[in-house]
Amino acid sequence: MAILLFAEHDNASLSEQTAKALTAASQIGGDVDILIAGKSASAAAEAAAKLSGVRKVLLAESEALEQRLAEAAAALIVSLAPEYDTILAPATTSGKNVLPRVAALLDVMQVSEVTEVVSADTFKRPIYAGNAIEVVQPTDATKVLTVRTAGFAAATDGGSAEVSPIDAPSNGSDLSSFIKNIQTESDRPELNSAKIIVSGGRALGSEDKFNEVITPLADKLGAAVGASRAAVDAGYAANDLQVGQTGKVVAPDLYIACGISGAIQHLAGMKDSKIIVAINTDEDAPIFQVADYGIVGDLFDILPELARQL
Template sequence: MTALVIAEHDNQSIKTATLNTVTAALACGGDVHVLVAGVGAAAAAQAAAQIAGVAKVILAEGPSLKDGLAENLAAQVLAIASNYSHILAPATASGKNVAPRVAAKLDVAQISDITKVVSADTFERPIYAGNAIATVQSIDATKVITVRGTGFDAAATTGGSATVENAAAVADSGKSSFVGREVTKNDRPELTAAKIIVSGGRALGSAEKFNEVMTPLADKLGAAIGASRAAVDAGYAPNDLQVGQTGKIVAPQLYVAAGISGAIQHLAGMKDSKVIVAINKDEEAPIFSVADYGLVADLFDAVPEMASKL
């Protein structure tokens, strides 16, 4: 058995979600190969070759792969798919865009968002917003899988000595074209990779208060800032900060939830955090059921005081 991991990268380095996916691939048994597709991505391929446990890196470079269009990337995977028993991608926006196309073309059932590899053909994945865990067995010849990064430790970025093999890039499918990209610039850690996250909820009352209260604490902790869906829907925080079932799934070392009641949608996105601190003036708030430390207090008093003592 050999597993193929579809790498996410910026042509220079490998993104953390790929490291978690490599760990999942290793648990499937057999060799692990990594596909790096792009333009000018030799540095990313070399970085992938250093990942512990990776046996081979396949580097595909061509104009059709420059912007990571899902149609072309899926075609690149399909060009080599017959060599693999497992094809894995991170359960990110990119992975969720590419993997279903690959599964459909191979006429197999995709196994989504796995959090554990039981055996080479059996996996665990959360259902019902994480309130139940389904054990799924696949008899398909090729298993197409997306991996929830929070379920697996990141593979070491050093210690590997994989060979890098060049592959011909596929032709442009012509089904889509790249128009532009607006990238949010942020000096803080990326939300899904941050070790510390402080999140605010609807109780903050306004975008001004959200920034005024949460930013000093995040600055002191060197943390990323998150938000509940209610806070995002109310316009207090941008959509890319949303943590939850319909936002980003996170599992930092420390998660501080201020003014977040703990709706099931939000808990599904952060309950795997190592240490959870909840601040809410409602002592019956569901967030306290998953919190390691709970403070029943007004966040407008407690959060600034916490920041002042750090």
């Protein structure tokens, strides 16, 4: 059995999401190859080669693959598909963009957001906003999966796989083009990989209050900042900070939910956190049902005091 892992990277470095997806691939069993699709991405390929459990690293470089657009990346993966029983990627923006197209081109069912590997052909994934777990056993000859990496530990270094350059097919490269990438610059950890997250909800009341209360605590803790969908929709926080079913799924060591009621959609994105602290004036808020520690009180009093004590 051979497995192809479509890597998450920025050409210069390999994302931790790839190392976590590698753990899932190892649990499936078989030889695991990592595909680095990009441009001037030899550094990312070398990092992938050092991960334990990797048979070889395939390095495909071209202008069309620099941003890993779905059309060009899917064409590359499909060209390699006959050699693999399973194709998987982290359930990141890139993985969610590319693999559905791969599955469609191969005419197979995709199993999305895998949280547990039961066996080589059986997987668990959440449905109904995480309120139920579905056990899926695809019967297709080639299995296509995206992995919710929050549930898997990152694979460690210790490997010495060979890096093999391969040619990228030209088909698909003319179907879309990259215009520009607008990114938010921040000194804080990325939300997906942060060990500590401080999240704010609609109770903050305004963007100014959100920044005034949430930011100092996050700075003291060296934490990433998150937000509920209600806070994002109200304009208190940027879209890329949204945690939840329609945002980012996180599993930090510590998640501090401030003024978040705990709607099902939000819980689906953070309930796997190791320790959850909830601060809310409503003692009946659903967030307290999943919280390890709950504080009933005014967050505008509690958070500044907590920041001072730290």
